[in-house]
Amino acid sequence: MKREQIGLSLGLRLLAILLALLFTVMVLLLSGAPPLEAFRQIVLGAFGSYKRFTDVLVSWVPLLLVSSGLLITFTAGLWNIGIEGQITLGAIATTWALRLLQDSTFPPALSLLLATLAGMLGGAIWALLAGALKTFGGVNEIFGGLGLNFVATALTLWLIFGPWKRPGIGSMSGTEPFPQALWLPVLPGLRLSLWALVPGLLAWGMVFLLLSNTYFGLRLKAVGKNLRAAYLLGVPTWQHMMLAFLLCGALGGLAGSFQVTAVYHRLIPAISSGYGYLGLLVAMLVNFQTLWVAPVAFFFAALNLGSIQLPIVLKLDSSLSGVIQGVLVLFVLLLDGVRRRMERG
Amino acid sequence: MKVELRHIHKHFGPVHANNDITLSIPAGTIQGLLGENGAGKSTLMKILSGFLRADSGEILLDDRRVIIRSPADAIRHGIGMLHQDPLDFPPLRVIDNFLLGQQAKGIFLQRNQALEAFQRLAQQYDFSLDPFAYVENLTVGERQQLEILRLLWSGVRVLILDEPTTGISAAQKQKLFATLRRLAEEGRTVIFVSHKLEEVEELCHRVAVLRAGRLVGEMHPPYDTRKLVEMMFGREIQAAPRASFAASIPVLRLQQMTLEDVRLRMTAVDLDVHAGETIGLAGMEGSGQDLFLRACAGLVRPVAGRVLVGEQDLTGKAYHAYKRAGVEFLPAARLEEGLVPGLTLSEHFLLVSERQGFFLQRAYAQRLAEEQIALYNIKGRPHSPVESLSGGNQQRALLALLRQPLSLLLLEHPTRGLDVESSIYIWSLLKERCRQGTAILFISSDLEEILQYSDRVLVFFSGKVSPPLEASALSVEELGGLIGGKGWEKFGVQRES
Numbered sequence: 001m002k003r004e005q006i007g008l009s010l011g012l013r014l015l016a017i018l019l020a021l022l023f024t025v026m027v028l029l030l031s032g033a034p035p036l037e038a039f040r041q042i043v044l045g046a047f048g049s050y051k052r053f054t055d056v057l058v059s060w061v062p063l064l065l066v067s068s069g070l071l072i073t074f075t076a077g078l079w080n081i082g083i084e085g086q087i088t089l090g091a092i093a094t095t096w097a098l099r100l101l102q103d104s105t106f107p108p109a110l111s112l113l114l115a116t117l118a119g120m121l122g123g124a125i126w127a128l129l130a131g132a133l134k135t136f137g138g139v140n141e142i143f144g145g146l147g148l149n150f151v152a153t154a155l156t157l158w159l160i161f162g163p164w165k166r167p168g169i170g171s172m173s174g175t176e177p178f179p180q181a182l183w184l185p186v187l188p189g190l191r192l193s194l195w196a197l198v199p200g201l202l203a204w205g206m207v208f209l210l211l212s213n214t215y216f217g218l219r220l221k222a223v224g225k226n227l228r229a230a231y232l233l234g235v236p237t238w239q240h241m242m243l244a245f246l247l248c249g250a251l252g253g254l255a256g257s258f259q260v261t262a263v264y265h266r267l268i269p270a271i272s273s274g275y276g277y278l279g280l281l282v283a284m285l286v287n288f289q290t291l292w293v294a295p296v297a298f299f300f301a302a303l304n305l306g307s308i309q310l311p312i313v314l315k316l317d318s319s320l321s322g323v324i325q326g327v328l329v330l331f332v333l334l335l336d337g338v339r340r341r342m343e344r345g
Numbered sequence: 346m347k348v349e350l351r352h353i354h355k356h357f358g359p360v361h362a363n364n365d366i367t368l369s370i371p372a373g374t375i376q377g378l379l380g381e382n383g384a385g386k387s388t389l390m391k392i393l394s395g396f397l398r399a400d401s402g403e404i405l406l407d408d409r410r411v412i413i414r415s416p417a418d419a420i421r422h423g424i425g426m427l428h429q430d431p432l433d434f435p436p437l438r439v440i441d442n443f444l445l446g447q448q449a450k451g452i453f454l455q456r457n458q459a460l461e462a463f464q465r466l467a468q469q470y471d472f473s474l475d476p477f478a479y480v481e482n483l484t485v486g487e488r489q490q491l492e493i494l495r496l497l498w499s500g501v502r503v504l505i506l507d508e509p510t511t512g513i514s515a516a517q518k519q520k521l522f523a524t525l526r527r528l529a530e531e532g533r534t535v536i537f538v539s540h541k542l543e544e545v546e547e548l549c550h551r552v553a554v555l556r557a558g559r560l561v562g563e564m565h566p567p568y569d570t571r572k573l574v575e576m577m578f579g580r581e582i583q584a585a586p587r588a589s590f591a592a593s594i595p596v597l598r599l600q601q602m603t604l605e606d607v608r609l610r611m612t613a614v615d616l617d618v619h620a621g622e623t624i625g626l627a628g629m630e631g632s633g634q635d636l637f638l639r640a641c642a643g644l645v646r647p648v649a650g651r652v653l654v655g656e657q658d659l660t661g662k663a664y665h666a667y668k669r670a671g672v673e674f675l676p677a678a679r680l681e682e683g684l685v686p687g688l689t690l691s692e693h694f695l696l697v698s699e700r701q702g703f704f705l706q707r708a709y710a711q712r713l714a715e716e717q718i719a720l721y722n723i724k725g726r727p728h729s730p731v732e733s734l735s736g737g738n739q740q741r742a743l744l745a746l747l748r749q750p751l752s753l754l755l756l757e758h759p760t761r762g763l764d765v766e767s768s769i770y771i772w773s774l775l776k777e778r779c780r781q782g783t784a785i786l787f788i789s790s791d792l793e794e795i796l797q798y799s800d801r802v803l804v805f806f807s808g809k810v811s812p813p814l815e816a817s818a819l820s821v822e823e824l825g826g827l828i829g830g831k832g833w834e835k836f837g838v839q840r841e842s
Contacts, residue, residue, distance in 0.1 A: 215701045218688075222696055226685040232676065233685075233697055233746065234668055 005343070012339050016331040023327050024320070033316050042321070045309035046302040054192040058263065059275075060301040061200040062087070062255035066279030067286075067293045068207040069251030074283050075211055076244035077224030082130040082145025083252045084276030085152035086123040090253025091271040092156060093122025094260045098178055099164070108181040115182075116257050123253015124246050126152065131245035135238045141245075149276075156269055164267065174268035184262040193262040200258075201294075203251055208290040220244060252276065278304075281329045287336075300325055346407055346423055346502040346534055347372045348393070353402035355388050362388040363399070364558040370551075372407075375525055375535040377549030379542070381577055381828075382630050382790040384555040386538050390505050393536075394426035395419035406503075425501035429508045429631075431488040435481035439463075442480055443495050466494045470524050485608065486517030493524065504528060505536045510544055511631060511807065512608035522548050540629040541807075542570060542829035574825040578792055594655075596620050596752040596784045597641060597672075602650035604636050609808030611637065613650065616803075616813065618753065623775075623785040624813065625795035628805030628828055634788050637805065638755050641786060642674035643667040655752060671752035677761055677788075679739045684731040690714050690742060691727035697746050721745040722770065737767030744774050754778060756787040760794065772798055792824055806830050 028035040046056050066083060073080035080086075097118035101111035126148060133144035161170035184193040211217040222230040223240050231237045259271050282300060286292040307321035348370045355363040363385045370376045380386045391397040393404065395413040404411055406422060413419050416426070433442045444459050463476050472490045480488060489509060496504060506525075510518050525535050525548065539545055545552055546568045553563045554576040562576045597618040604611040611633050618624060626634040639645040641652065643664045651660045654670040664674065676682035684693065691714035695705060698713065714727035721741045725734045731742060740763060747754065759775065760768035775785060776798075789795050795802055796816055804811040804827040811827060826832045 213705050214703055215695070215705060216703070218692055218695055218705060221692075222685045222688060225687040226681075228682045229685050230696075231664070232674060232682060233693075234665065235696065236665065 008342070009339060012335040013332065016335045017328065019331045019335075020324065020328040023331075024324050027320075027323060028316075031316065033314050038310065038314060038316065038320070041309045041313050042303065042306035044306070046306035051190060052305065054187065054190045056298070056302045056305045057197060058191050058193075059273075059304055060298050061196045061258060061262075062273075062275045063279055063282065063297040063301050064200045064204050064294060065251045065255040065258075066275050067282040067297050068204045068290070069248035070279050070283040071207055071211065071286075071288065071290055071293065072220070072251075073244045073248045075217070075224050075288065076220045076241050077227065078134075078241060078244060079142050080127065080130065080145060080245065080248050081142050081276075081280065082127065082148045083248065083279060084272050084274075085145065085149040086126045086249045086252035087256035087259070087272040087276050088149075088152040088156055089126040090119035090123035090256025091260045091267055092152075092159065092256075093253065094119035094257040095159075095164070095175065095267040098182055098260070102178060102182060111182060112184065112261060115261065116254065119257025119260070120250040120253045123251070123256060124249040127245040127249020127252070128242065131242045135241060153269075156267065156271065160267060160269060172269055174264065174266045177266045182261070183265050184258070186262070191263070193258075196258040196262040199254065203254070204290070204294055207251075207293075211290055216240075216243075278325065281325055285329055285332055346532075347405075348424075348503055348534055348536075349405040349408075350389070350393065351403045351405065353389065353392060353404075354400045355385075355392060355397065356400055361558045363392070366402070366555070366558075366560045368553055368560060368563075370534055370536065372534055373529050373532045374550045375529050375537055375548055377545040377552035378536060378538045378555065379540065379545060379552055379573065379577055380555035381540070381792075383557075384577075385558040386555055387507065389555070390426065390507060390536065390538055393419070393503075394424055394505055396426075420496075420499050420501065423500060423502040424505070425496035425499060425503070426505040427489065427492050427496065427507065427509060429511065431485070431492050433480050433488055433492065435479070437480060438476070439474055439478050439480060439483070439491055440476040442491060443476070443498065445495075462498055463494065466497055470494070470497075470527070471520070484513070484517070486513035486521070489513065489517075489521065502532075503534045503536070505538070507538045508540070508631075509537070510539070510541065518544075540829055542573060542826070542831050544830075546570070570826065570831055571822060574822050574829065574831075577829070578821055578825040594620065595653075596655060597786075598651075598653040599641070600651040600653070602640065602647045602652060604633070604640050604645065605648050606636055606645075609633050609636075611808045611810060614810050618784045618786065620752065620782045620784055621779050622800045623779060623787070623798055625799030625802045625816065626786060626788045626805060627792065627795045627802055627824060630790060632805040632828075633808045633810070634803075634805040635757065637803075637810070638757060638786060638788055639674070641753070642672055642755050644674065671748075671750070672755065673747050673751055673753075674755045675743050675747075675757065675759070677757035679736065679743060680732060683743050684739060686732040687730060689728045689730055690718065690723070690725055690734075693731060693742065693746060697748070699748075717745040721774065737763045737771075740767070740771055741774075744771065747778075750781060751778065751783045754783050754785045756785065758789055759787055760789070760791075768794075792821055792828075796821065796824065804828060806833065809833065812836055 025035040028038050045052065047053055066087065070080060070083060094115045097115035098111065101114060130141050130144045130148055133139040134141045160174055164175045166176045184195040186193045219235045219240055222233065222235055223237050227237055255275060256271060259273070260267060264271065278300060282293060282297050285296050303321040303324055307318045310316040310318050310320055350366055350368045353363050353366040366389060378386050388397065392399045395416040395418050404413060411422055413422060434445065440456065440460060440463060443463050444454055444456070460476060467474055472494065474487060474490060509521060529535055537545065537549055551563060551565050552568065552573070554561050554573065556577060556579055564573065595617040599614055599616040601613045601615060603613055608631070626638060628634045636645055640647055643659060643662055643666060646661055651658055653659065654667060654672055657670055659666055659670060680686055691710040694713045694717060695710045711727050718725060718727065721744060723741045723745065724738050731739060734742065740759065760771055763771065779785060796819065799816045801813040802816050802819060802824070803813055804824065806828065823832065
């Protein structure tokens, strides 16, 4: 890239952020809220105290895992929208394993390890289903993934109100919580578990290494950028697409698994908490640059946590964070299109 | 309607696709338009039918100057084009296709009215089409009939047909010709674009020949075939001395191979290809040579017969199995099928490198790329994205990506779009491969290239394949005639399907 091009690209990114802020200000003004105060509350909500900062990290972990995984499928040219279902299946598989193991004589650490692996496996299998539908059934991965998301949600509800219901009556609050021995240990007085944070960071680093420095990553890029040429150059294309699904699904499953073992300690209906869709936004925003996943995911997590304050202090709905995130992605993509037009002539 | 084209010019970048073409066609005429691929026939017809705008020049209809801005505009002026691939909607019914493209009158479809018109027209021209059949179940010939009816209903008085006889049966062809004659008798003008000399001679009242963007001549019956071929292909070509390869073991054997696609069927082809020889595949585009070449790579599955590479029977196996047996295929669309835009040259070399571990070795890649760039004289740097290279350098890069050694190399248009210097360089690289024992099969629409570099030549015409012809014994007239469908009797091959 030439120097002016980099300058233009950076300038348009900044403009996109500015436009997103401007739009949010307009939304706030229309709903009669003071914009500056709202932004101040978001910042305070996310970083007002040490505890709040660690809470941001708690939701950073799944987002980091999911976005890193999605970069693998994006690189292979696949829209793995089924990531929501893969998170859910990870949570279900982990819950299933823990239910089996909680009455056994296994040491809790081993049970947790096995349950985590089960979660990764669950997510991977769900992703392979979407992959097989695409490769062998000719079903576009967007449609297949979307369908599987609905199946995953239905499966969760059926389990919570059916076979895994609490003694007495099933409820939306989920399954019976696991004994504390089967919770991932947290930092004293906080909700953050280093046992989730460290694997999250490791996964991000490994995806970075995989995509930028391995033959596998290079072949994935070739498949994503030109499937036909990659095949003619000798790359086993469908196998690589399946592997991309598998890895992404495993990371999504790991995110779901941590939602059970480190956050909720049980299966709840909305166990994926929308991290899949949010991860898609992060992946789109960073545009294949793995290093940016961590800061952007952190920013999104902070927005989520920060906006929890809004209904309490300003009587605003906390979905404002979703507005900011969505609008930001839209403006970045829009200005990317503008840039491409400018470059073409 | 009388059609006049005056001083039509059209450029595509550096290519002068139509160079000062002036042509006058009286009403009630069937005008033939001949020329090899890239001669400018399609461009000229696209200008007349509103798909393209000329850079300069004018169009007169019945002595009135008109400006045609779009295909819809052309229809309003009474000009309709029947494309080689029918522009219809296969999942819809015949009658709905018939209705599409009409000037909308109100919101609701006038289906009954349309049905009446359809049946009247079909009866008038003796077409038996079921208006409620789905178009996807029709043959190419029937879809063509539907298209003709649709255009007639739109009131066209000039009908352009682009290679209309490819893929239709002999009976359908006779019916088509009868219809075209009748349309001409009714005072309509028919422009028949084709490369099939015989058909043009049979049907057309007059013929114009295009070559390299220029109108090089016109002819009225009786036609002189030799003269037409000469006008189409121009120059006399000198052939170089050849070696004989029959003694060596074949690297590729085709036994009774039968191929099929929607347009054509190629029956029971036998061929032995020997190490080190070059076979040129000649024929107008879409005559079956592309299908044939891809079948030799396992990219198209034969419906019958066997394909043997060396000693291995690879019939029905995928391309990667052929690749492992030492076969490589280089597509004509370099950036669409050959290279991966967005990746650099050195990343391409890594991608095909045989010592792939887990981690990329950037230093090795750099060294490898620099070596290959020097060896193949590629104007580019290891970190250049492939899409930034010129066409000639992309082709050199593709050749540099081929494995060593190779038993069979299949090339589509190896020098298309390259300047003379690049073409000569590419061929010197290819001939070096031949000396190392690689056999080459290549498609080209350039007769000079075919005759100059091949040892043997296969000619394709409407799915027929000639026996292998010694290039040294072949003249350009003979080859041009064969490409246009003349002189096939001597092979004992039935000419019509």
